[in-house]
Amino acid sequence: MKSAVTVCLVSEARQGPFVFHGASPAEALHVGCRRAAELGFDAVEVFPTGAEQLADCDLAGRLADHGLRLAAVGSGAGWVRHKLSLTHGDARIRTEARDFIELLINIAADHGAPVIIGSMQGRHEGEVSRADALEHLAAALHHLGRHAAGRGQTLLYEPLNRYETNLFTQVGEAASFLRGRGIHHVKLLCDLFHMNIEEADPAAALVACGDLVGHVHWADSNRRAMGSGHTAAAPIALALRHIGYAGYLSAEVFPLPDADTAAGMTIDSIRALDTIAPRSTP
Numbered sequence: 001m002k003s004a005v006t007v008c009l010v011s012e013a014r015q016g017p018f019v020f021h022g023a024s025p026a027e028a029l030h031v032g033c034r035r036a037a038e039l040g041f042d043a044v045e046v047f048p049t050g051a052e053q054l055a056d057c058d059l060a061g062r063l064a065d066h067g068l069r070l071a072a073v074g075s076g077a078g079w080v081r082h083k084l085s086l087t088h089g090d091a092r093i094r095t096e097a098r099d100f101i102e103l104l105i106n107i108a109a110d111h112g113a114p115v116i117i118g119s120m121q122g123r124h125e126g127e128v129s130r131a132d133a134l135e136h137l138a139a140a141l142h143h144l145g146r147h148a149a150g151r152g153q154t155l156l157y158e159p160l161n162r163y164e165t166n167l168f169t170q171v172g173e174a175a176s177f178l179r180g181r182g183i184h185h186v187k188l189l190c191d192l193f194h195m196n197i198e199e200a201d202p203a204a205a206l207v208a209c210g211d212l213v214g215h216v217h218w219a220d221s222n223r224r225a226m227g228s229g230h231t232a233a234a235p236i237a238l239a240l241r242h243i244g245y246a247g248y249l250s251a252e253v254f255p256l257p258d259a260d261t262a263a264g265m266t267i268d269s270i271r272a273l274d275t276i277a278p279r280s281t282p
Contacts, residue, residue, distance in 0.1 A: 001216075001237075001240060001245065001246060001247065001248070001249050001270070001273070002042040002043065002071075002246075002247065002248045002249070003040070003041045003042050003043070003248065003249055003250075003266070003267055003270045004041060004042060004043040004044060004045045004071035004072070004248040004249070004250035004251070005019050005020065005032070005036050005039075005041050005044060005045070005250065005251045005263050005266060005267075006018040006019050006020065006044070006045045006046075006047060006250065006251060006252050006253075007019070007020045007028055007029060007032030007033070007036075007044050007045070007046050007047070008020065008021050008028060008047045009022075009025035009028050009029060009046065009047060009048045009049060009053060009057070010047055010048065010049050010076075010077045010080060010081065012077075012080050012081055013047060013076070013077070013080055016047075017193075017219070017223050017252050017253055017254050018047055018252065018255070019032070019251055019253060019255050019259050019262050019263050019266075020032030020035065020036075020255070020259050020263070021255070021259070025048075025049070025053060025057055026057060029046070029057055029059065029062050030062065032044055033062045033063065033065070033066045033068055034066060035259070035260065035263060036066065036068060036263070037066035037067060037068055039260075039263050039264060039267050040267055041068070041263075041267060042068070042069060042071075042248070043068055043069040043070060043071035043248060043250075044063075044068055044070065044071065045070075045071045045072045045073070045074065045248070045250045045252070046059070046070065046072075046073055046074070047073075047074040047076060047077065048073065048074075048077065048104075049077045049081060050077060050078070050100065050103065050104070051100075051103035051104050051106065051107045052103075054073070054104070054107045054108070055107055059111065060110075060111065063111070069111075069112070069113075070108065070111040070112065070113040071113060071215070071248040071250050072108075072113055072114050072115070072116050072156060072189075072215055072248070072250065073104055073107070073108040073113055073114070073115050073116065074115075074116045074118065075100065075101050075104055075115055075116055075117055075118070075120050076116075076118055076119040076120060078097055078100040078101065078120045079119040079120050079122075080119070082096075082100070084096050084097035084100055084120060085097055085120060085121070085122030085123075086098065086101075086117070086120055086121055086122055086136060086137055086140040087121060087122035087123065087124065087128060087132075087133040087136040087137050087140075087167070088122055088128070088136075089126065089127050089128045089132075094136060094140070097120055097140070098140055098143060098144065100120075101115060101117065101120065101144055102144065102147055105144065105147055105148050105151055105153065105155070106151060108153070109148070109151035109152060109153045112152075112153075113153070114148065114153050114154050114155060114156045114187075114214065114215070115148070115153075115155060115156065116156045116158055116189055116215070117141075117144070117155065117156065117157050117158065118158040118160060118189070119160070119164065119165075121137060121157070121158075121160075121165060121167055122136075122137075122165075122167075123165050123166045123167060124166060124167065125166075130166075130167075133167060134167070134177070137167065138177075138181045138183060141155065141157060141178070141181075141183045141186050142181075142183055144186075145183055145184055145185035145186040146184075146185060148185055148186075149184070149185040153185075154185050154186060154187050154214055155185060155186045155187070156186075156187055156188070156189040156214050156215050157174060157178070157186050157187070157188055157189065158188070158189035158191060158194075158217075159171050159173070159174045159188070159190075159191075159194060159198075160191075160194055161193075161194040161197040161198055162197070162198065164194075169194070169197075169198045170198050170199060170205065171188055171190050171195065171199070171205050171206070171208075171209050171213075172205055172208050172209065174188055175188060175208070175209045175212045178212065179212075187212050187213065187214025187215070188209055188212050188213055188214055188215075189214065189215040189216070189217065190205075190206060190209070190213050190215070190216050190217070191216075191217035191219065191252065192216070192217060192218060192219050192220070192221075192231060192236065193217065193219040193220070193221065193222075193223045193252075193253075196220075196221040196229075196231055202231075202235075202236060202239075203235040203236050203238065203239035204239070206236065206239040206240060206243065206245075207239050207242055207243055209243075210243050211243065211244070213240070213243060213245055213247075214247060215247055215248060215250065216240070216245070216247065216248065216249050216250065217250055217251075217252040218249035218250055218251055218252075218253075218266060218269070218270065219251065219252055219253045220253070223253055223254055224253050224254055224256050224262065225251065225253050225256075225261075225262040225263075225265035225266045225269070226251075226253075226265065226266060226269035226270075227265050227268075227269050228256075228265070233269060233272075233273065234273075237273040249270050251263065251266040253266065
């Protein structure tokens with residue numbers, strides 16, 4: 001398994017659970033990449049305002065300068081900044097949401113990375129029934145999964161906790177949805193913070209999802225760096241080894257007590273797993 005740490009380029013998300021921020025997007029990316037490399041991370045996971053920002057911020061140069069890879073790209077700014085949702089009642093907004101993600105897929109794929117669909121999945125409410133929302137979600141994931149596959153990537157779908165969505169809150173339910181709807185080229189982002197809220201046994205849930213586990217947010221039960229809460233890391237690592245997971249453990253956590261400490265605690269917790277689940281070669 002490989003290590004990654006989050007870098008946020010979105011000013012509206014400065015209070016969000018991302019380790020490295022900055023006074024400007026350029027500063028955030030510069031500092032985040034430099035500190036990630038110094039601490040020994042394999043990659044960064046970037047949360048941008050959109051595809052244009054990724055294209056303009058010399059991401060390739062920053063990654064190359066520090067010998068890092070791009071683990072994944074978050075799409076949540078589409079919701080945070082523009083209120084776009086794949087399950088919105090207005091078809092025009094659903095199309096804008098899909099287009100926003102497509103452009104991100106194009107840029108991320110150039111760096112060999114997938115795009116995450118988390119908050120942009122939306123929810124069912126008002127005139128949008130649950131059945132309608134799931135139809136919209138399935139159509140979007142079919143379309144975007146095919147688009148990602150055309151660029152040599154998979155798409156990542158993230159079940160959230162009950163306070164953030166009313167679609168899928170457990171990874172098993174989401175896996176059944178993907179399989180039942182015949183949705184290909186889409187894997188699950190399994191976020192341990194959300195799983196600690198929603199799953200009776202997070203390790204068992206990971207095993208049940210098997211090869212649909214495509215990315216892991218390595219966060220403790222309080223959304224701080226692993227070791228700050230009550231998550232038992234060893235059973236999680238054993239479960240991931242059992243299913244042959246060789247992807248990233250990525251720190252989507254609050255920068256508490258500060259960014260460097262949170263990042264340092266994260267990389268230390270991942271290194272401590274080596275005797276349980278040895279790291280694979282990138």
